[in-house]
Amino acid sequence: MAHAEADGRLSHLNHELVASLNDFHDPRQEWRRLFSELLGTFFLVLVAAGGGMMGQAFPGTISRTAAVVAPGLMVMAIILFMGKVSGAHLNPAVSIAFSLRGDFPWRRVPGYVVVQLIGATLAALFLHAVINVSASYGSNYPASGYSASDAFLMEAVLTLGLVSVILGTASGAQNVGIFGAIGVGAYIALAGLWGSPISGASMNPARTFGPNLVATDFTSYWVYVAGPLVGAVLAVGAAWVLRGAGGGRAGSGAAQGSLFTKVEHPEKKG
Numbered sequence: 600m601a602h603a604e605a606d607g608r609l610s611h612l613n614h615e616l617v618a619s620l621n622d623f624h625d626p627r628q629e630w631r632r633l634f635s636e637l638l639g640t641f642f643l644v645l646v647a648a649g650g651g652m653m654g655q656a657f658p659g660t661i662s663r664t665a666a667v668v669a670p671g672l673m674v675m676a677i678i679l680f681m682g683k684v685s686g687a688h689l690n691p692a693v694s695i696a697f698s699l700r701g702d703f704p705w706r707r708v709p710g711y712v713v714v715q716l717i718g719a720t721l722a723a724l725f726l727h728a729v730i731n732v733s734a735s736y737g738s739n740y741p742a743s744g745y746s747a748s749d750a751f752l753m754e755a756v757l758t759l760g761l762v763s764v765i766l767g768t769a770s771g772a773q774n775v776g777i778f779g780a781i782g783v784g785a786y787i788a789l790a791g792l793w794g795s796p797i798s799g800a801s802m803n804p805a806r807t808f809g810p811n812l813v814a815t816d817f818t819s820y821w822v823y824v825a826g827p828l829v830g831a832v833l834a835v836g837a838a839w840v841l842r843g844a845g846g847g848r849a850g851s852g853a854a855q856g857s858l859f860t861k862v863e864h865p866e867k868k869g
Contacts, residue, residue, distance in 0.1 A: 629707070633714045635685035639677045640718030640805055643689050645726065646673040648737025648810045652726050655736040667791025667800060675784025679777060690803040691715055692827035696762045699835045701844060702769070712805075719809025727813050738810035739799030739823055747819045750798035754826025755833070757790045758802040762834035767841075802827055 650666030678687045686703070688694045691712045697703035723734045741750035764786045768779035791800040801807045807823040 629710065632685040632707075633710055635681045636688060636711050637714040637718040637721075639681055639685070639687055640689045640715045641722045642677055643670060643673055643803075644719040644722035644737075644806055644809050646670050647806050648723055648734065649726050649730075650737070652730045652732050652734065652737040655732045656730045663795065664792065667795050668788040670791065671784040671786070671788030673784075674787055675780045678780035678783060682780065685711075689715065689805070690827070691805055692758055692803065692831040693762060693765055695828065696766065696831040696835050697769075699832065700766060700838060715805040716808050719805040720812050721809075723809040723813040726810075734810040734813035735816050738814060738816070739801040739807045741819050741822065742797050745797050747822050750819065751822045751826045751829075753794055753798040754801060754822060755830040757794050757798075757800055758827040758830025759833045759837070760790060760830075761786055761802050762831045763837055766834060766838045798822065798826070802830070804828070 647670040650661055650669055654661040654666065674687075674689065677689065681687055686697070688697070688711055694703065694708050694711045694715075698705050698708050723737065726737060727734045741747050761783070764782050765779075768782050787800075787802070790802065794800040799807075801823045804824045804827055807820065811817050811820055
């Protein structure tokens, strides 16, 4: 009798698990991934823009080192807690790079980009409301004495490195779980430590868009769109030279989010 009851409970649990899996396989559940991207980008910009804004409100409390390392640590945490849901792109350049490599469906890119921009804007609005300083202090602009072209080149090269790390840690045998989060977070911190004085080391159109929109100051914003996009395209080219086309099934899973989600891969297309 007890054995039959145990079998019944297991059967019920299995039925619930299958139902849950089917829910996530349903394309109508894309909202979960979109919410994940919105929330993740919100937290990224909260820290990335918050460093400059908090430093303006409380002079001398936040060093440049702290301001550029904090976003790297935040990205590492975000990848760990929600990377399996949406892929933790948090960046339009990353979404486009994954699609160029064939690991992410192009039809999902617009939705990802829109919610990334919304998440960044909500973070900037929150910071402005709480800290009560202009969101421009949390944005990125070319340094005084340097041209927009200089900042563009810096953003392109820094993003080339960032996207190379992301694509590399999301490819076949190199898809090494938590070490991918560590690698990406460490790169963001390292790039900020040496590259931020010239361009701010944004490497992310959404990260700069949010504070710019709230501050209504889009001075040289083209730098922070064109630079990351050019860097992302170059990174896809470099990944092709290093590994060939696509990141394999593991790369597709990392790009699309593999927690109860149906991973699409070019190998299945006929």
